[in-house]
Each structure stands twice: as structure tokens, then as C-alpha cells.
Amino acid sequence: MNDNRRLFWILLTLSLTALSASFVTGWNLYKTAITVEKGRLRDTVISQARLMESVGVFDIQHAIKTGQPISVGIEDTLKQFQNAHTSFKGLGKTGEFALAKRSTNQITFLLKQRHNKNNPLASIAWDAVQAEPMRRALKGESGVMVGLDYRGKMVLAAYEPVTLLGYGVVAKIDLDEVREPFYNTGTVVLIISMVLVLFGTAVVYKITIPVMNKLHRQKNQLSEALNLQELIFENIGLGIVLYKGEQIVKVNQKTLEIFGFESHEMGEFAAKYFFGGEAKHNRIIERAGNLFRARKVYKGQIQLHKKDGEPFWGTLVGKAIKSEDFSQGSVWILDDITEIKIIEQNMLQLQSAINEVPDAIFIINGSGEVVFQNKGFEAIQNIFPFDLLKAFDPNSTIENKKFNQIIHKVEGEGIWKGELFGNESSTEKTYFQTTISKIPNINAEESDSFAFIVIDITAERNLQAQQMQSLKMESLGTLAGGVAHEINNPVGFVGSNLGTMVEYLQRFERVDNLYSQIIKGITEDNPKLKDWVQDLATLKKEIKFEFIKEDIPCLTSDMLEGLSRIKTIVKNLRDFTHVDDHILGEIDLNEALKKSVKIAWSSLKYKCTIIEDFGEIPLVECYPQEINQVLLNLIINASQAIENKGNITIRTTRHYQNVLLQVEDTGKGIEPKYLARIFEPFFTTKDIGKGTGLGLSVSYKIIKDHNGEINVSSKIGEGTLFTVTLPIVHKSNNTFEG
Numbered sequence: 155m156n157d158n159r160r161l162f163w164i165l166l167t168l169s170l171t172a173l174s175a176s177f178v179t180g181w182n183l184y185k186t187a188i189t190v191e192k193g194r195l196r197d198t199v200i201s202q203a204r205l206m207e208s209v210g211v212f213d214i215q216h217a218i219k220t221g222q223p224i225s226v227g228i229e230d231t232l233k234q235f236q237n238a239h240t241s242f243k244g245l246g247k248t249g250e251f252a253l254a255k256r257s258t259n260q261i262t263f264l265l266k267q268r269h270n271k272n273n274p275l276a277s278i279a280w281d282a283v284q285a286e287p288m289r290r291a292l293k294g295e296s297g298v299m300v301g302l303d304y305r306g307k308m309v310l311a312a313y314e315p316v317t318l319l320g321y322g323v324v325a326k327i328d329l330d331e332v333r334e335p336f337y338n339t340g341t342v343v344l345i346i347s348m349v350l351v352l353f354g355t356a357v358v359y360k361i362t363i364p365v366m367n368k369l370h371r372q373k374n375q376l377s378e379a380l381n382l383q384e385l386i387f388e389n390i391g392l393g394i395v396l397y398k399g400e401q402i403v404k405v406n407q408k409t410l411e412i413f414g415f416e417s418h419e420m421g422e423f424a425a426k427y428f429f430g431g432e433a434k435h436n437r438i439i440e441r442a443g444n445l446f447r448a449r450k451v452y453k454g455q456i457q458l459h460k461k462d463g464e465p466f467w468g469t470l471v472g473k474a475i476k477s478e479d480f481s482q483g484s485v486w487i488l489d490d491i492t493e494i495k496i497i498e499q500n501m502l503q504l505q506s507a508i509n510e511v512p513d514a515i516f517i518i519n520g521s522g523e524v525v526f527q528n529k530g531f532e533a534i535q536n537i538f539p540f541d542l543l544k545a546f547d548p549n550s551t552i553e554n555k556k557f558n559q560i561i562h563k564v565e566g567e568g569i570w571k572g573e574l575f576g577n578e579s580s581t582e583k584t585y586f587q588t589t590i591s592k593i594p595n596i597n598a599e600e601s602d603s604f605a606f607i608v609i610d611i612t613a614e615r616n617l618q619a620q621q622m623q624s625l626k627m628e629s630l631g632t633l634a635g636g637v638a639h640e641i642n643n644p645v646g647f648v649g650s651n652l653g654t655m656v657e658y659l660q661r662f663e664r665v666d667n668l669y670s671q672i673i674k675g676i677t678e679d680n681p682k683l684k685d686w687v688q689d690l691a692t693l694k695k696e697i698k699f700e701f702i703k704e705d706i707p708c709l710t711s712d713m714l715e716g717l718s719r720i721k722t723i724v725k726n727l728r729d730f731t732h733v734d735d736h737i738l739g740e741i742d743l744n745e746a747l748k749k750s751v752k753i754a755w756s757s758l759k760y761k762c763t764i765i766e767d768f769g770e771i772p773l774v775e776c777y778p779q780e781i782n783q784v785l786l787n788l789i790i791n792a793s794q795a796i797e798n799k800g801n802i803t804i805r806t807t808r809h810y811q812n813v814l815l816q817v818e819d820t821g822k823g824i825e826p827k828y829l830a831r832i833f834e835p836f837f838t839t840k841d842i843g844k845g846t847g848l849g850l851s852v853s854y855k856i857i858k859d860h861n862g863e864i865n866v867s868s869k870i871g872e873g874t875l876f877t878v879t880l881p882i883v884h885k886s887n888n889t890f891e892g
Contacts, residue, residue: 254321295313297312395485469492
């Protein structure tokens with residue numbers, strides 16, 4: 155074998171050896187890279203899936219406790235992970251972390267894909283050839299595979315289901331990216347081996363450096379993913395504990411804060427704190443182990459103690475990292491719910507207190523159905539106008555203008571206060587002081603609820619009516635002498651005129667008899683007829699016939715006027731003493747004041763000069779009988795304050811949406827020490843037997859019930875001024891008949 159031949163075989167042998175060594179080395183490196191990549195992707199997808207489930211459990215539990223749908227908790231978990239992955243650049247050049255859910259026959263992606271930034275892929279058909287790793291994850295499978303992703307690109311992918319939330323997660327990287335350095339290296343090795351075997355060392359060097367750089371880059375990328383996980387771990391706002399075997403291996407800063415530890419005291423934090431002692435620890439671990447092996451989540455509330463011994467309530471959620479092997483570790487999430495527990499306890503106490511309130515308290519939903527009631531509700535079941543509740547239903551067919559007014563005000567202003575009459579089927583008339591408040595629903599898609607507070611004020615109303623009637627009788631007693639005098643005058647001259655009329659009739663009877671005799675004489679042609687006619691003329695002069703003819707119309711007119719005065723007095727008294735039906739109406743205050751003056755005139759005319767200063771005012775919506783009582787009380791009080799002679803000035807004027815009424819006297823005035831008490835029931839400055847002390851107190855309550863004001867000012871020796879303010883429209887304190 156010549157040198158050339160030997161050289162050839164040596165070069166060939168060396169080339170084949172180098173090529174074989176390079177191939178074997180490259181293949182082993184490729185397999186190693188694939189194995190490392192699989193492990194990295196697998197760890198990433200498992201840790202992300204478990205963390206997402208743990209956060210999801212907490213968010214769902216929190217949503218349930220706050221009365222929100224489970225979907226709100228799932229959406230909160232999704233938003234946290236979407237925000238966390240906003241700045242995540244991905245795995246390598248082509249790798250990415252994908253999150254999706256199954257929507258009927260579609261796979262819907264929930265994170266923006268790295269390869270579709272300008273035109274994000276929203277969904278893909280379930281039975282499509284692409285996206286096989288995600289399809290397996292959504293089927294509940296877990297593993298690593300090589301297959302087509304949603305682009306139809308061959309990728310190395312790890313997949314894992316998020317069973318609790320119904321999601322699937324995939325961490326993947328293009329196979330081309332994994333293979334690319336090895337293809338390039340193999341080509342370089344082949345060329346260099348064929349050209350010059352002497353540069354084998356350089357070729358090996360050329361092969362090793364790119365591979366190591368690639369592995370280093372992948373290590374950095376894995377480190378970034380772990381840093382992201384650590385960022386979430388430390389900043390999620392909930393206590394998170396990693397537990398392995400029977401030891402706590404890691405806790406986040408929030409956990410230490412909940413238990414009152416400083417950062418440098420992390421080494422002192424042990425399971426006895428987290429689980430509330432050794433006994434609780436053993437019970438929880440035993441129960442959690444059974445749940446984890448059944449692929450379930452541990453959830454519970456437990457009373458724990460902080461480092462300083464202070465007790466607090468916590469909600470605890472645990473999930474195994476690997477369901478089939480509890481010893482591999484578990485993730486626990488904790489939140490301090492002490493304030494929630496206190497609120498729950500206060501709510502129970504409040505509910506118990508409400509239940510014992512004798513008044514009726516109940517809540518209806520948007521359909522008018524009672525969803526809560528206390529014991530007092532039973533007392534009004536048969537007498538309260540429950541048609542009002544049905545009217546709150548938008549689909550109600552009840553047509554009631556007054557009910558609609560109530561509902562409109564509650565919907566617009568959030569509250570309505572007023573009086574309601576009992577339903578017509580009750581044997582006795584009942585009155586209810588009612589407050590209706592709107593309770594907005596935190597879920598905008600559901601209708602609001604309404605709270606009712608109903609107080610039976612029938613006894614109070616009846617007592618008030620009795621007081622009103624007593625006060626009327628007292629007022630009549632005060633005016634009785636004057637009224638009797640007012641009636642006696644016209645009765646006197648009517649009686650006198652009637653006596654005169656009787657005498658006139660007797661004289662007319664004599665004339666009539668003589669006329670009858672004359673007529674008979676004319677018929678019979680009696681010779682005495684002429685004498686009788688002469689007698690008639692003499693009789694007419696004797697009885698003053700012409701005077702009587704002129705006097706009778708005057709007497710009749712006087713009697714009619716007297717009877718009219720009697721009729722007016724009786725009518726005013728009858729109107730004043732009429733029992734109030736407590737029905738709203740409109741009243742002309744100017745006319746009402748004039749009528750009150752007429753009723754009290756017998757007590758006024760001898761010592762009081764009435765000065766009327768009436769302005770142009772609209773009709774006032776009120777309870778007329780009650781307001782008339784107030785007006786008469788004020789006028790009588792003013793007259794009683796004047797001992798000899800004086801003036802009573804009555805003014806009315808409009809002030810914005812109110813009417814002002816003033817009654818001012820020039821009497822003796824009220825001492826300052828009594829001004830603060832004059833509206834108290836049974837308080838009076840009059841002598842014993844001359845007043846009950848109810849007049850001003852009843853007047854005060856009447857004006858307040860009309861949402862008005864009554865004020866007084868007085869100076870000793872100068873007089874007193876009462877000012878009443880009444881709203882034109884009776885809108886605040888409402889009374890509707892059921």
C-alpha cells in the first residue's frame with residue numbers, strides 16, 4: 155500500500171472516525187437537548203396549571219362568599235394570569251405558553267399567541283388536525299408529545315389540564331428550533347471532515363460551543379419562567395404555602411404578614427402556625443390526603459393564631475401538585491377572613507334583633523315575592539294592602555295610580571315614607587306608617603329588592619282622632635256663650651216679628667170676615683150692602699191696613715235674614731265638628747281663615763279688631779279638617795291673649811313651594827321661660843279649668859304630619875306671632891288607601 159493509498163485510507167479512516175464520532179456526539183447531544191426541553195416544558199406546564207387551579211379555587215370561593223356567580227371567580231383568575239403573562243416573552247425564539255378552553259366544537263384560546271400578535275388566533279375547530287397538544291389537555295390528559303400546533307407547525311409540547319376551571323395549558327417550542335443547531339453543526343462537521351481531518355479538534359470545538367450556548371439560553375429562559383412564577387407567588391395578595399411531606403418548604407411574604415412574622419423570621423414559621431397546632435395539622439393532612447388522592451380540592455375555614463397568640467379566622471384551600479402522589483407536595487392558599495366572620499356574626503345578631511321587633515319588617519324581590527320576614531309580619535298578613543307588593547312586579551296587571559306613584563318614588567329616590575290604609579276586606583279601618591327602601595342588587599342583570607318597615611298606627615290614629623274631637627268640643631265650649639248669644643239675637647227678633655205677624659193675621663181675619671159678608675150680600679142683593687162697605691172702610695182705618703201691608707215685607711225680610719244667620723252659624727259648627735275621614739283634599743286657606751273667624755266671632759267682636767292681609771296663594775293639598783282645627787286654635791289663642799282691646803292680624807303669602815300663614819296678636823305675650831314648652835302636651839299657662847293644654851300640641855303634630863313648620867315668637871307686653879309653613883303639595887308624608 156503506497157503512501158498515497160495509505161494516506162487515503164488514513165484520511166478516510168480518520169474522516170469516517172471523525173464523522174462517526176461527530177454524528178454520535180451530535181445525536182447524543184440532540185437527544186439530551188430534547189430530554190432537557192421535555193423536562194423544562196413539563197415542569198413549566200404542571201407548575202402553571204397547579205398554581206392556576208389554586209388561585210381559581212380561592213377566587214371561586216371568594217365569589218361565592220360575596221354573593222357573586224362562580225363565573226366571576228373564574229374570570230378574576232383568568233385576568234390575573236393574562237396580566238402576569240403580558241410581559242412574558244416566551245420560551246426561546248419560537249416557544250410559547252398557551253391557555254385555552256373548549257367552547258362547543260371549538261378550541262378558544264385565552265392568551266394572545268406569540269405568533270399571532272397582529273392577528274390573534276381566537277379559536278380553531280375541535281376536530282381539526284392542528285392543536286393536538288391543546289386538544290389532549292382539554293380532554294383531561296397530561297404529558298409531552300411531538301405534534302402539530304394550531305399553526306400546523308411540528309412542535310415539542312407539554313400539556314396539562316386545569317380541571318377545576320375547564321381550561322387546558324400547553325408549553326411548546328418548534329422542533330425546527332431544537333434541531334436547527336444540530337443540522338448546522340452536522341453540515342459544518344461533514345464539510346470540515348471531508349476537507350481536512352487535521353482540524354477535527356476545531357470541528358469538535360465548533361460543535362460544542364453552539365450547543366452549550368443553546369443550552370445556556372434555554373437555561374436563562376427557564377429561569378425567566380421561574381422568576382415569573384416567583385413574582386406571582388410573592389405578589390398575589392394571598393398567603394401561599396408549599397408543603398411537602400409533613401414540612402413547609404416555602405411560604406410567601408403575605409403568609410408571614412398574616413401570621414405576624416417579619417421576613418427574616420421565615421425560618422421560625424412552622425406547620426404548627428399554619429394549621430393551628432399539631433392536632434389540627436394531623437386532622438387536616440389526613441383529610442386533605444384523602445381528597446387529593448380522589449383528585450379533589452381541600453376547602454375549609456379554620457381558627458388560627460398569630461405569632462403573638464391573637465386568634466383569627468382563615469379560609470384554607472389546598473391542592474396536591476400531583477394527585478396520585480401526595481408526598482410530592484401540595485400548594486395551600488390562605489386568606490384572613492376575620493372581618494368577614496365578624497360581619498357574618500353581626501348580621502346574625504341583627505337578623506335575630508329584627509326578628510324580635512314587634513313591627514313588621516320584610517323584603518320582597520323584583521317580582522313582588524316576600525323573601526324575608528320577621529315575626530311581626532304575621533300580625534299584618536290579613537289587613538295590609540299586599541296588592542302594593544304585586545305592583546312592584548314589572549309584569550303586574552294591577553292598575554293603581556297611587557301604587558304607581560309610590561313605586562316611581564322608590565325607584566327614583568330610593569325611599570318612600572308615608573301612611574297606608576288597610577285593605578278593604580278588614581272589618582275595621584287600619585292605618586300603617588310605612589317605609590319602603592330600595593336595595594340595589596350587586597348583579598346588574600338581576601332586579602333590585604325592596605325592604606318594608608310597617609308600623610300599625612291604628613291605635614295612635616284613633617287616639618289622635620279622639621283628641622281632635624275633644625279639642626273641637628273644648629273649642630266649642632270656649633265659644634258656647636258667644637255662639638248662643640249670636641243665635642239668640644236673630645231668634646229674639648224672629649220671635650218678636652212672628653208675634654206681630656200673629657196680631658196682623660187676627661186683624662186680617664176681621665177684614666176677611668167683613669169681605670165675605672159683603673160678597674154674600676152682593677150675591678143676595680142685601681139692602682145693608684152699602685152699610686157694610688162703609689163699615690169695611692172704617693175697619694181698614696181702625697186696624698191700620700195700609701201700614702200692615704207695608705210692614706209685612708219688612709218683617710218677613712228681617713225674619714229670613716235672622717234664619718240665614720242661624721243657618722250659617724249652624725253650618726259652620728257642623729262643618730267644624732264633623733269627624734275627619736283623614737282624606738287628602740285641597741283647601742283655600744284664605745276662605746278657611748274667614749270661616750274660622752266667623753266661628754269665633756262671638757269671642758272676638760267685643761275686644762278684637764281683625765286685620766286681614768291675605769295674599770294670592772294657591773290651593774293647599776292637606777287634610778282640611780285638621781288644618782281648620784289649627785286655624786281656629788290659633789285665632790282663639792290670639793283672642794284669649796288680648797285682655798281688653800287689641801288687634802289680630804292674619805297674613806297669608808306664597809314662599810316658593812310653600813304657603814306661609816301668620817297669626818299675630820297685640821296681647822300680653824308669653825314669658826320666655828314658657829316659649830320652649832308651649833307645644834308640649836297638657837302644658838298650659840291658663841288658669842285651672844280654662845284649658846287642657848292640648849290645643850298647641852295637637853296643632854304642632856298636625857303641621858309636622860303635613861311636613862310643615864310652626865314657629866312662635868313673643869314679647870311681653872307687645873304680643874305673640876305664630877308662623878305656619880305648609881307645603882303646597884302634600885308629597886313627603888303620603889297616605890294612600892289600600
